[in-house]
Amino acid sequence: MTRSLANAELVIASHNQGKVREIGELLAPYGVEVVSAGFLGLPEPEETGATFVANAELKARAAAMAAGLPALADDSGLAVEALNGDPGIYSARWGGPGKDFDLAMRKVAEALGDHPNRRARFVCALAVAWPDGEIATFEGTVAGDIVWPPRGGQGFGYDPIFQPLGHTITFAEMAGDAKHQLSHRADAFRKLVAACFP
Ligand code: IMP
Numbered sequence: 001m002t003r004s005l006a007n008a009e010l011v012i013a014s015h016n017q018g019k020v021r022e023i024g025e026l027l028a029p030y031g032v033e034v035v036s037a038g039f040l041g042l043p044e045p046e047e048t049g050a051t052f053v054a055n056a057e058l059k060a061r062a063a064a065m066a067a068g069l070p071a072l073a074d075d076s077g078l079a080v081e082a083l084n085g086d087p088g089i090y091s092a093r094w095g096g097p098g099k100d101f102d103l104a105m106r107k108v109a110e111a112l113g114d115h116p117n118r119r120a121r122f123v124c125a126l127a128v129a130w131p132d133g134e135i136a137t138f139e140g141t142v143a144g145d146i147v148w149p150p151r152g153g154q155g156f157g158y159d160p161i162f163q164p165l166g167h168t169i170t171f172a173e174m175a176g177d178a179k180h181q182l183s184h185r186a187d188a189f190r191k192l193v194a195a196c197f198p
Pocket of ligand 1: 016047074075076077078089091092101122155156157158159171183185
């Protein structure tokens with residue numbers, strides 16, 4: 001049984017503004033007060049885990065310890081089937097030190113070339129850690145195809161080259177609400193909400 005987060009003050013253990021915004025929107029209906037790790041000036045731990053879940057746990061633990069509050073971390077990325085799951089846990093790093101996602105998207109397109117299998121998944125692992133060491137994790141995914149050239153100006157990261165299955169527009173062409181119905185983050189959040197806001 002996971003501990004409840006109802007009416008809690010929750011640290012969002014991320015320095016990625018796109019993620020902090022989406023997490024704030026997804027948690028808005030549950031009356032939690034969210035504050036970002038960037039706002040609290042918490043350090044960004046090195047992501048040394050071998051999986052999305054391990055990295056989410058490491059970030060949530062570090063923030064919960066530093067802030068003395070429950071903390072939520074998201075580790076996510078794009079896994080392309082024909083690239084054996086790359087960029088995967090290295091999704092942020094494919095943007096280089098400048099976190100340049102035009103560059104990262106071009107790298108994906110170049111690595112895929114004209115490979116007939118365009119299938120990919122976004123994966124999201126969420127970890128909630130409490131300062132006393134309790135931790136809970138939740139994983140979500142969404143399947144789609146890699147398109148080229150990039151399309152749309154909403155969202156962040158690889159959204160302009162990801163077209164979810166059954167749709168004709170990319171995540172970056174969708175209004176925020178539409179992406180929130182479908183996304184890997186929404187899928188993981190549904191599981192988190194069921195466990196943490198009973
Ligand atoms: P990390 O979880 O902070 O290590 O970085 C995950 C990276 O995956 C982000 O910087 C984005 O490039 C990518 N990513 C994760 N979620 C999304 C999404 O919803 N849309 C587009 N890109 C995403």
